[in-house]
Amino acid sequence: MAAEVVVRDPLAEPSDLIRSVSRALRVLESVGHAPKGLTVKQIARRCELTVATTYHLVRTLAYEGYVIRREDGTYVVGLEIADRFRELVVAFRGPSAIAETLHRAAVDTGYSHYLARFVGGRVAITAAAEGPRTPHLEELIPGFDEGAHATALGKALLATLNPDQRFRYLKEWGMRAFTSATLTTPDAFEADVCAGERRGMQMEIGQFRPGAASAAVLVTADRDMERRLALGCALPAAELMTSARVVRARLMNTARSLAEVLAGDGAG
Numbered sequence: 338m339a340a341e342v343v344v345r346d347p348l349a350e351p352s353d354l355i356r357s358v359s360r361a362l363r364v365l366e367s368v369g370h371a372p373k374g375l376t377v378k379q380i381a382r383r384c385e386l387t388v389a390t391t392y393h394l395v396r397t398l399a400y401e402g403y404v405i406r407r408e409d410g411t412y413v414v415g416l417e418i419a420d421r422f423r424e425l426v427v428a429f430r431g432p433s434a435i436a437e438t439l440h441r442a443a444v445d446t447g448y449s450h451y452l453a454r455f456v457g458g459r460v461a462i463t464a465a466a467e468g469p470r471t472p473h474l475e476e477l478i479p480g481f482d483e484g485a486h487a488t489a490l491g492k493a494l495l496a497t498l499n500p501d502q503r504f505r506y507l508k509e510w511g512m513r514a515f516t517s518a519t520l521t522t523p524d525a526f527e528a529d530v531c532a533g534e535r536r537g538m539q540m541e542i543g544q545f546r547p548g549a550a551s552a553a554v555l556v557t558a559d560r561d562m563e564r565r566l567a568l569g570c571a572l573p574a575a576e577l578m579t580s581a582r583v584v585r586a587r588l589m590n591t592a593r594s595l596a597e598v599l600a601g602d603g604a605g
Contacts, residue, residue, distance in 0.1 A: 357394070360384065360386060360390065360394055361394045361397065361398060363384045363386075364380055364384055364386075364391065364394045364395060364398065364404075365398060365403055365404065365414070367380050367383045367384055368380065368404050368412050368413060368414055369414050369418070371413075372413070373411070374407055374409070374411030374412055374413045375411055375412055376410055376411055376412075377391050377392050377395055377410075377412070378391075380395065380412070395412055398415075399412070399415070401417065402415045402416060402417035403415050403417045403418060422480070425479065425480055432598060432599075434598045435452070435464060435595065435598055435599075436464065436466070438591065438594050438595055438598060439451075439452065439464055439465070439466035439591075439595075440466045442466070442570070442587070442591045443466040443467060443468040444468070445587075446468060446470075446570065446572075446587055447468045447469050447470030447471070448468040448470055448471050448570040448571060448572045448584075449465065449466065449467045449468040449471035449474070449477070449570060449571045449572075450465070450466050450468065450568065450569070450570045450591070451464065451465045451466075451477060451490055451568070451569045451570070451571070452464040452465075452556070452566060452567070452568055452569075452595075453490040453491070453493075453494060453553075453566075453567045453569065454494070454563065454564075454565060454566050454567070455494060455562045455563045455565060456482065456563065458562075458563075459482045459485075459510065460482060460485035460490065460491045460494050460495065461479075461480060461481065461482040462477060462478065462479055462480065462481045462482075462490065463479055464479060465477060465478055465479060468570075470572065470573070470576075471549075471570075471571045471572055471573075472546065472548060472549045472571070472573060474545075474546060474549060474571055477571065483510075483513070484513065484515060484545055485506070485510065486507060486512045486519070486520060486521075486526055487513075487515045487516075487519045487520070487541060487544045487545040488541060488544075488545050488551055488553075488569070489533075489538075489539045489540050489541050489551040489552050489553035489569045490539075490551065490553045490567050490569040492529065492530055492533055492539035492540075492541070492553065493533075493539040493553035493554060493555055493567035493569065494555075494565060494567050495530060496530045496533060496534055496539060496555075497555065497558060497562065497565050498562070500527060503523070503526070503527065503530070504523050504527075507523050507526060508523075512526070515544065515545050515546065516543055516544060516545065516546065516547050518542070518543040518544045518547075519544045519545070520544060529541075536581075536585075537554070537585060538552050538553070538554050538581070538584070538585040538588065539552065539553045539554070540552040540553070540577060540581065542574045542577060542578065543574055548573065548574055549571055549572070549573065549574055550571070550572055550573070550574040550576075550577035550578075551569050551570065551571045551572070551577075552569060552570055552572075552577060552581070552584050552585065552588060553567050553568060553569030553570075553588070554567070554568055554569075554585070554588045554589055554592050555567055555568075555592070556568050556592045556595050556596055556599070557596055557599060566595070566599070568588055568591060568592045568595060569588075570584065570587075570588060572584070
């Protein structure tokens with residue numbers, strides 16, 4: 338999958354922005370998008386910085402462990418990134434009972450299960466438990482925040498918005514065609530979400546990945562959109578087409594268990 342290009346709104350730039358920190362993060366993003374590594378000159382060109390400035394930023398990031406210099410002079414991401422990712426997973430997942438409930442659902446059904454919520458106004462996966470019967474979907478890990486229009490999880494959360502809010506979301510984040518079956522117009526998406534509401538479960542078949550499908554239900558609804566939580570599972574497309582009612586019943590049971598865990602923990 339191609340790396341996502343982050344476009345920042347210059348009008349939203351804070352007045353107290355620390356330029357050196359912003360530049361260092363751009364350098365880190367550039368290195369992260371190049372698994373084969375980049376030289377300082379290549380990083381400078383991609384980030385539109387001088388070579389001297391880039392050299393100082395890279396040296397600092399290497400000292401802190403966020404990038405590593407290889408023998409050929411190129412830089413790749415360092416192990417500190419992995420540490421931050423593990424911390425992100427723990428923070429997103431919440432109580433340990435959440436992970437246990439997801440794992441139990443994955444074992445019982447054989448399907449990978451996921452939780453998602455709005456993070457910074459964007460749909461993001463916050464927890465995952467892999468199941469052996471689900472096709473490998475390497476992108477669907479905690480932190481994944483693309484393709485809400487092509488996943489059942491995204492549809493379940495976007496269904497909690499009103500039509501105007503959904504339209505603005507789709508306009509802002511786009512409707513990339515992951516497959517030939519992906520819905521790429523707001524009107525088609527709106528009709529699909531409404532069908533999911535009537536069905537009592539959002540779903541997609543082959544819209545995110547050929548041969549795979551996903552289904553999702555809402556776990557918690559809250560006036561605060563960032564406290565809304567959706568549960569979904571991924572499975573072979575053929576199995577969802579023949580077992581949608583069974584999948585819905587299992588998801589609803591797991592969603593109730595998760596809601597009880599969250600209520601007991603005081604989360605929402």
